[in-house]
Amino acid sequence: MNNHEIDFNLYGDDMQFVEVELDPQETVIAEAGSLMMMDSDIRMETIFGDGSEQQGSGLMGKLLGAGKRVISGESLFMTTFTNQGSGKKHVAFAAPYPGKIIPMDLSEFEGKLICQKDSFLAxxxxxSVGVEYQKKIGAGFFGGEGFIMQKLEGDGMSFVHAGGTMHKKxxxxxxxxxxxxxxxxxxxxxxxxxxEYIGGVKTALFGGEGLFFATLRGPGTVWIQSLPFSRLASKVFAAAPQKGGDKGEGSIAGGLYDLLGGK
Structure with a gap:
């Protein structure tokens, strides 16, 4: 086991958070902005890349690992949380939007997992949190994730977030x-x-499902989410008042607001 062994508990249903239990000198890495709370003896530090030994110990190795994160659309930096106390301590990370946090033991998946950008939590x-290039041009241009997806490598525990309900197949x-x-x-x-092209001009133009869908061929395991963040964001944007609408626009409260002269 090259990775730190960590224990954890999941809390919540639709808006989950994961609480990680760290023994003395154990460390967990996480994306910036995912912290929810931590005990007083946890030391937080910002580092280049993910701090894994796969990046190399020299400056060029660290720059290369951080550069890959920039290519994948992530930040140059990640945050580490280390237990500097004498007993067990806890640190918790929250999901960024409604969905499920999926614990992934990489040792059960031959040490490698490929996931969409922004799904990695901690x-x-x-x-090692790196990038995976799609070798097929079609998958790169029309896959919804571009040529680059995230790649998690190692033999330790990692946590991935999915929107809505998650289905494992x-x-x-x-x-x-x-x-x-x-x-x-x-x-x-x-x-x-x-x-794969969805086929049929009528279906492509008026089906509402886009022009392409992904084809996944086994053997292997895939995880599917019911509510991608892009779909959630488009619904929120469509329902938002356009051009700086009045407060409460489109509701009974908005009408009362107008009758009262906006006071």
Whole structure:
């Protein structure tokens, strides 16, 4: 075991958070802005990249690891949380929007997991958070995630966030699953990922499902989310008042606000 061994508990249903228990000198890494709370003996430190040994110990190794994160659209920095006390301490990380936090033991998936950008939440120190390039041009241009997805490598525990409800499906060799490109959360390295044209001009233009969907071919395991953040954001944007509408616009409260002269 090269990664720190951490214990954890999940709390909540639709707006979850994960509480990680750290023994003395154990460390967990997390994306900036995901911290919810921590005990007083936890030391927080900002570092280049993810701090894994796979990046190399020299300056160039650290710059290379941090540079890969910039390419994938992430920050140059990550945050580590280390237990500097004498007993067990706790640190908690919250989900960024409604959904589920999925604990992933990388040792159960041959040490590698590929996931969509922004789904990584936290992991035991030693897990490498890198990038995975899509070798197929179709998957790169039309996959909804571009040429680059996140790659988690190691043998420790990591936590991935999915929007809405999460569904785990094990694909047999040769078995194919077609999903909306935004609904794919993660997959094991053995899954073959490609993009397929939805077919039919009428369906493509008026079906409301886009022009392409992802095809996932086994063997391997995939995780699917019911509510991609892009879909949630588009619904919120469509319902928001346009051009600086009045307070309470479109509601009974808004009408009362107008009758009272906006006071």
């Amino acid at each position: 992991a035991a120190k030693g897990v 094990v694909l047999e060799p040769g078995e194919t699953l077609k999903v909306d490109t935004g609904c794919l959360v993660a997959m094991t390295g053995s899954v073959d990922y490609n993009i």
